[in-house]
Amino acid sequence: MSAQAFLPVDLHCHSVFSDGVLTPAELAERAHANGVRLWALTDHDEVSGLSQARAHAQDRGMTFVDGVEISVTWAGHTVHVVGLGINPAHPGLRASLHAMRVGRQARARAIGDRLADLGFAHAYDGALPFAANPELVSRTHFARFLVQQGHCADLGEAFRRYLGDGKPAFVPTRWASLTQAVEWIRQAGGKAIIAHPGRYDLDDTRSHALFSQFQDLGGVGIEVLTGSHTAQEYAIYAQVARRYGFQVSCGSDFHGPSEGRIDLGGLPPLPAGLVPVWQEWL
Ligand code: AMP
Ligand code: MN
Ligand code: MN
Ligand code: MN
Numbered sequence: 001m002s003a004q005a006f007l008p009v010d011l012h013c014h015s016v017f018s019d020g021v022l023t024p025a026e027l028a029e030r031a032h033a034n035g036v037r038l039w040a041l042t043d044h045d046e047v048s049g050l051s052q053a054r055a056h057a058q059d060r061g062m063t064f065v066d067g068v069e070i071s072v073t074w075a076g077h078t079v080h081v082v083g084l085g086i087n088p089a090h091p092g093l094r095a096s097l098h099a100m101r102v103g104r105q106a107r108a109r110a111i112g113d114r115l116a117d118l119g120f121a122h123a124y125d126g127a128l129p130f131a132a133n134p135e136l137v138s139r140t141h142f143a144r145f146l147v148q149q150g151h152c153a154d155l156g157e158a159f160r161r162y163l164g165d166g167k168p169a170f171v172p173t174r175w176a177s178l179t180q181a182v183e184w185i186r187q188a189g190g191k192a193i194i195a196h197p198g199r200y201d202l203d204d205t206r207s208h209a210l211f212s213q214f215q216d217l218g219g220v221g222i223e224v225l226t227g228s229h230t231a232q233e234y235a236i237y238a239q240v241a242r243r244y245g246f247q248v249s250c251g252s253d254f255h256g257p258s259e260g261r262i263d264l265g266g267l268p269p270l271p272a273g274l275v276p277v278w279q280e281w282l
Helices: 024-033 050-059 091-117 123-130 139-148 155-163 178-187 204-217 231-244
Strands: 038-041 063-074 077-084 191-194 221-226 247-251
Touching: 024 038, 024 050, 038 050, 050 063, 063 091, 063 178, 077 178, 077 204, 077 247, 091 123, 091 139, 091 178, 123 139, 139 155, 178 191, 178 204, 191 204, 191 247, 204 231, 221 231, 231 247
Parallel strands: 038 063, 191 221, 221 247
Antiparallel strands: 063 077, 077 191
């Protein structure tokens, strides 16, 4: 296999500090084994795993970038904004993310109540053991519980039937604003990136509004290669990046060995004519 088969860069994944199933040490080992040279951990609304990840990355000779994936509510849609190259010790960033995690606790109880109403007793208590970080109970943990109990065949089914946006156990949540998320990332010295743009159900007008507002706020890029995109979406968002002059980020969005389409370090090479966000880091 040629050295060009996989991109040696992975700037989006999750550990047990949010909704991933591996520890930062296990992720570092897997990233290294899969040929990653430049790696970022981007837990949801949480930076507590970064010091461990950095130490284990450096032990293996990988260059590490501190990251985070911030949940945003924009025009009634949930949008994820990745921050790369942030200072995880920045007090403003830490306080803002902490406030978001506090809000997740009541939400998780409400999700548990809705699942109980649907006949899944003790769903909240059942989901908790899947969440190593008690401040970060996510829908993914409920989905893993439903799969473990045999109610759903896989995570996709749990989201399609119960947990996905607008489904019976979905609890509408007001996350950070786009303005706040970009500001927090920039104040902490990082670059703001729109995560997996192909996952949002936005028409062309709305997409343009999101991209141009994000750019006006100081957002620098979008993800093009991600485990959440199809090959067709790689081409679509490469074109979007060229049109808006966005830098491009890439990451598997790896959550666990038996979940998702793409392994850590499993992305293909970058399409031509794009400006990688990681140029200054690798
Ligand atoms: P939350 O932040 O609690 O709303 O959970 C969002 C997380 O759910 C995302 O980060 C994904 O990891 C996961 N997720 C969302 N939709 C799906 C899906 N259709 N299949 C599997 N996981 C999903
Ligand atoms: Mn996730
Ligand atoms: Mn995401
Ligand atoms: Mn993610």
